[in-house]
Amino acid sequence: MMAKIYLDPERCIGCRACELACERExxxxxxxxxxxxxxxxxxxxxxxxxxxxCVAICYTGSLRQDGDMVKFDSDLCTLCGLCLVACPFGAxxxxxxxxxxxxxxxxxxxxxxxxxxxxLVLEDLDTVTRSTRGRAAGLLAARLR
Amino acid sequence: xKIDEKVCIGCRACSAISSSxxxxxxxxxxxxxxxPHDESMTDxxxxxxxxxxxxxxxxxxxxxxIFRMKRCSVCGEPFATEREIEHVAARISQMQDFQKxxxxxxxxxxxxxxxxxxxxxxxxxxxxx
Amino acid sequence: xxxxxPTVCPYCAVGCGFYLTRxxxxxxxxxxxxxxxxxxxxxxxxxxxxHVERLRYPMMRVGGDWIRVSWGEALDRIAEEMDRAxxxxxxxxxxxxxxxxxxxxxxxxxxxxxxxxxxxxxxNSARRCHSPTIIALRRILGTPAMTNPITDLAxxxxxxxxxxxxxxxxxxxxxxxxxxxxxxxxxxxxxxxVTPTAWLADLHLQLxxxxxxxxxxxxxxxxxxxxxxxRSFIKDRTKGFEELDVSDYTPERVSSITGLSAxxxxxxxxxxxxxxASAIVYCMGITQHxxxxxxxxxxxxxxxxxxxxxxxxxxxxxxxxxxxxxxxCDMGALAxxxxxxxxxxxxxxxxxxxxxxxxxxxxxxRGLTADMMPDADLRFLHVMGEDIVNSDPTVSRRREKLxxxxxxxxxxxxxxxxxxxxxxxxxxAWAEKEGTFTSTERRVxxxxxxxxxxxxxxxxxxxxxxxAARLGxxxxxxxxxxxxxxxxxxxxxxxxxxxxxxARGGIIWPCPHPDHPGTPVLxxxxxxxxxxxxxxxxxxHTPLERGSPEHxxxxxxxxxxxxxNSGSMTMRSEGLVKRDPESHVDVHPEDAEQLGVADxxxxxxxxxxxxxxxxxxxxxxxxRGTLFMPFHFPETNMIASELLDRKSLMPELxxxxxxxxxxx
Numbered sequence: 046m047m048a049k050i051y052l053d054p055e056r057c058i059g060c061r062a063c064e065l066a067c068e069r070e071x072x073x074x075x076x077x078x079x080x081x082x083x084x085x086x087x088x089x090x091x092x093x094x095x096x097x098x099c100v101a102i103c104y105t106g107s108l109r110q111d112g113d114m115v116k117f118d119s120d121l122c123t124l125c126g127l128c129l130v131a132c133p134f135g136a137x138x139x140x141x142x143x144x145x146x147x148x149x150x151x152x153x154x155x156x157x158x159x160x161x162x163x164x165l166v167l168e169d170l171d172t173v174t175r176s177t178r179g180r181a182a183g184l185l186a187a188r189l190r
Numbered sequence: 191x192k193i194d195e196k197v198c199i200g201c202r203a204c205s206a207i208s209s210s211x212x213x214x215x216x217x218x219x220x221x222x223x224x225x226p227h228d229e230s231m232t233d234x235x236x237x238x239x240x241x242x243x244x245x246x247x248x249x250x251x252x253x254x255x256i257f258r259m260k261r262c263s264v265c266g267e268p269f270a271t272e273r274e275i276e277h278v279a280a281r282i283s284q285m286q287d288f289q290k291x292x293x294x295x296x297x298x299x300x301x302x303x304x305x306x307x308x309x310x311x312x313x314x315x316x317x318x319x
Numbered sequence: 320x321x322x323x324x325p326t327v328c329p330y331c332a333v334g335c336g337f338y339l340t341r342x343x344x345x346x347x348x349x350x351x352x353x354x355x356x357x358x359x360x361x362x363x364x365x366x367x368x369x370h371v372e373r374l375r376y377p378m379m380r381v382g383g384d385w386i387r388v389s390w391g392e393a394l395d396r397i398a399e400e401m402d403r404a405x406x407x408x409x410x411x412x413x414x415x416x417x418x419x420x421x422x423x424x425x426x427x428x429x430x431x432x433x434x435x436x437x438x439x440x441x442x443n444s445a446r447r448c449h450s451p452t453i454i455a456l457r458r459i460l461g462t463p464a465m466t467n468p469i470t471d472l473a474x475x476x477x478x479x480x481x482x483x484x485x486x487x488x489x490x491x492x493x494x495x496x497x498x499x500x501x502x503x504x505x506x507x508x509x510x511x512x513v514t515p516t517a518w519l520a521d522l523h524l525q526l527x528x529x530x531x532x533x534x535x536x537x538x539x540x541x542x543x544x545x546x547x548x549x550r551s552f553i554k555d556r557t558k559g560f561e562e563l564d565v566s567d568y569t570p571e572r573v574s575s576i577t578g579l580s581a582x583x584x585x586x587x588x589x590x591x592x593x594x595x596a597s598a599i600v601y602c603m604g605i606t607q608h609x610x611x612x613x614x615x616x617x618x619x620x621x622x623x624x625x626x627x628x629x630x631x632x633x634x635x636x637x638x639x640x641x642x643x644x645x646x647x648c649d650m651g652a653l654a655x656x657x658x659x660x661x662x663x664x665x666x667x668x669x670x671x672x673x674x675x676x677x678x679x680x681x682x683x684x685r686g687l688t689a690d691m692m693p694d695a696d697l698r699f700l701h702v703m704g705e706d707i708v709n710s711d712p713t714v715s716r717r718r719e720k721l722x723x724x725x726x727x728x729x730x731x732x733x734x735x736x737x738x739x740x741x742x743x744x745x746x747x748a749w750a751e752k753e754g755t756f757t758s759t760e761r762r763v764x765x766x767x768x769x770x771x772x773x774x775x776x777x778x779x780x781x782x783x784x785x786x787a788a789r790l791g792x793x794x795x796x797x798x799x800x801x802x803x804x805x806x807x808x809x810x811x812x813x814x815x816x817x818x819x820x821x822a823r824g825g826i827i828w829p830c831p832h833p834d835h836p837g838t839p840v841l842x843x844x845x846x847x848x849x850x851x852x853x854x855x856x857x858x859x860h861t862p863l864e865r866g867s868p869e870h871x872x873x874x875x876x877x878x879x880x881x882x883x884n885s886g887s888m889t890m891r892s893e894g895l896v897k898r899d900p901e902s903h904v905d906v907h908p909e910d911a912e913q914l915g916v917a918d919x920x921x922x923x924x925x926x927x928x929x930x931x932x933x934x935x936x937x938x939x940x941x942x943r944g945t946l947f948m949p950f951h952f953p954e955t956n957m958i959a960s961e962l963l964d965r966k967s968l969m970p971e972l973x974x975x976x977x978x979x980x981x982x983x
Contacts, residue, residue, distance in 0.1 A: 054311075
């Protein structure tokens with residue numbers, strides 16, 4: 046299973062470091078932080094859907110499923126903008142080109158590295174689930190003590 | 191080139207390639223104007239069109255197609271042409287598990303909805319404390 | 320050629336490390352504090368370095384114009400003007416403003432220059448962030464600094480945050496608090512606003528502004544009544560406990576003062592006192608009050624009564640503002656302290672420095688603080704890297720009076736303060752020079768030169784050495800030489816060198832000799848007061864009584880995550896400014912409705928000190944009856960209070976009576 050970016054919404058402090066880091070790296074931020082009810086901040090970015098509507102709509106093969114990731118090849122892109130219409134999360138933007146998270150190519154994405162609160166992690170789903178469960182169990186044990 | 195206005199969905203592909211095709215938006219409509227064209231571009235335009243609306247042939251005059259925009263069901267902002275939405279809906283209806291309700295929302299309201307799905311449980315838990 | 324050079328972030332006092340590469344930056348994952356992470360300002364740090372508006376040449380004011388002059392001409396003029404002021408009016412007519420953003424070496428030599436010229440009129444912006452901490456913690460604990468390192472917070476079982484919005488102002492600190500939460504720690508945040516920090520809390524105490532002492536005394540009342548105090552700690556490690564009488568501060572009475580429920584006060588007291596290791600984190604919500612010194616004292620009392628100090632995860636952590644504010648104070652760039660926390664009223668202590676400096680006499684008695692400078696009859700003012708006009712409300716309103724004498728400003732940008740000067744000198748920015756910075760947790764880190772300064776800009780240290788030479792004495796222009804002198808002058812820095820401060824993560828003072836590993840946790844065995852015991856000191860709540868029929872609301876001030884202090888750096892960073900472009904004032908929805916103010920309206924906020932324009936932001940995060948304005952925008956400073964804490968001369972920047980109406 047490939048590692049993706051996961052969010053722990055309980056940790057996000059809404060500082061927008063991820064936006065600034067992404068903008069520095071890619072010239073345009075592909076992650077955007079918004080605040081719900083003026084309380085909880087949530088960064089939003091491409092989920093690398095397993096069954097991706099953007100891939101289904103892309104007629105040039107510019108967006109394609111690669112394992113459980115979505116890959117993008119800008120050479121094939123016609124800038125038609127239909128993937129923006131298809132994406133359920135609003136995670137694709139169009140300026141002079143398609144702006145969408147590519148996990149910074151290889152290694153750890155800058156948003157994950159920069160997040161002061163460790164709200165963003167690069168993990169595979171099993172590890173995330175395991176560590177979330179482990180943390181919840183540990184917390185419960187600590188509270189019971 | 192020739193454009194079949196019944197088939198064209200009003201996307202941005204051809205205007206991104208050719209400077210002779212201009213696109214503009216004004217409240218509820220998107221207009222795309224096809225000016226008389228250097229025919230050498232036709233093949234790449236045919237290839238770029240997601241709807242198969244472009245074919246080869248000669249046009250002497252400019253033509254303008256007008257597309258109605260879809261307004262977001264939450265904020266009311268126009269965000270795509272109705273035909274784009276229909277085109278996308280038709281394609282993703284072939285995918286399983288999709289209810290397509292988000293197609294009525296603009297990208298900003300989709301982001302907002304996604305953020306809410308993360309935030310609301312959090313707010314509920316902390317509100318109880 | 321080294322492809323990447325380690326450096327320390329130039330913004331807040333957390334002291335995060337990152338690398339500078341030839342074209343950009345890289346994260347430093349093995350830094351002990353930030354572990355590679357950076358806040359938005361840290362991510363934008365390079366915008367400042369490469370900015371087109373950087374000062375490039377010395378400039379002299381001639382009539383209404385600036386003309387470019389040579390360094391020789393500029394430096395001669397400074398020496399001439401300082402000398403003239405001294406001859407004609409004596410040392411009382413000259414003053415210096417150091418900078419919490421300059422290195423230890425620069426601040427050390429700057430204050431030395433001031434004192435050799437015969438004046439203690441040298442101050443830095445610590446006056447407006449933690450002067451009450453300096454006075455109170457030095458008296459009570461012996462050392463005016465954070466007792467534990469930031470990473471220690473992960474070891475705490477209860478973290479009590481008073482008046483700090485660290486999630487916005489020191490975001491990397493939140494990392495360690497979240498780690499504590501992962502282990503089950505309770506986080507309590509006392510703040511009138513629902514800040515992002517309060518959002519992380521398990522218990523948010525949304526108290527009325529200016530009622531911190533009542534809350535803390537109320538907590539001590541509960542602790543004593545329930546026998547939760549540490550009797551052995553009180554007996555063995557403290558004195559003055561007998562005088563501490565908090566019997567009046569019953570939860571019921573404190574509830575009526577603070578607006579909190581009695582249950583929450585009891586809960587907070589129990590959580591703090593019962594935890595194995597509890598930490599108090601506080602910031603300017605505690606210090607920037609006319610009772611700031613008493614507020615800090617109350618925090619210290621609470622920790623001492625419970626014995627929550629001097630152990631891993633247990634201590635008092637005042638979060639400081641600038642990258643080198645702790646260092647600038649350690650170096651004595653203060654009107655009331657010489658280097659090494661020697662009081663200006665202690666001739667014996669100062670005599671050690673007199674011998675070290677080979678000086679005839681050194682001035683005694685407190686000099687002018689920044690607030691006093693506009694009204695003093697100054698003939699010469701030398702400002703090093705401080706935008707005092709946009710950070711001190713009193714100076715802000717009396718800025719024209721600053722320029723009665725000759726005024727020199729050395730800085731990286733033409734700040735509003737520099738615009739008043741007669742002579743402006745281009746300084747090297749942090750990554751263009753060498754020296755040490757001391758972070759909020761006493762961590763001393765050496766920074767290397769990674770870039771060439773633009774144009775003719777020079778390191779502040781070079782400028783000071785050149786000025787001194789023209790006045791007939793020698794100051795080192797080499798940072799290592801200056802650090803060697805600091806080893807002699809500041810006991811806590813005795814063993815600090817380029818090599819230990821230059822290692823990854825530097826070294827935490829006190830470091831008494833070169834082989835010493837540093838001292839992350841203070842007061843483990845004894846306190847650094849002369850008698851070795853901490854001095855519990857009773858303090859009492861006095862009602863704020865700032866409201867009036869004309870000004871029925873309370874204006875709170877503070878910071879936001881995307882901007883930094885006076886804004887001279889962040890307002891020049893495109894990525895930050897576009898996300899937070901203009902001054903705003905937060906209003907509670909019910910207040911807004913009553914006042915006929917809607918979200919996004921242009922409004923005027925008036926205090927007895929002035930009027931400011933801002934854009935209204937209606938948010939339930941604001942407490943009813945209060946407004947909030949960030950102080951990064953000059954407007955806020957124009958209306959902030961001038962009342963002072965008499966013990967520390969800290970202005971009461973946090974609260975002012977005000978009213979608000981819709982209009983331009």
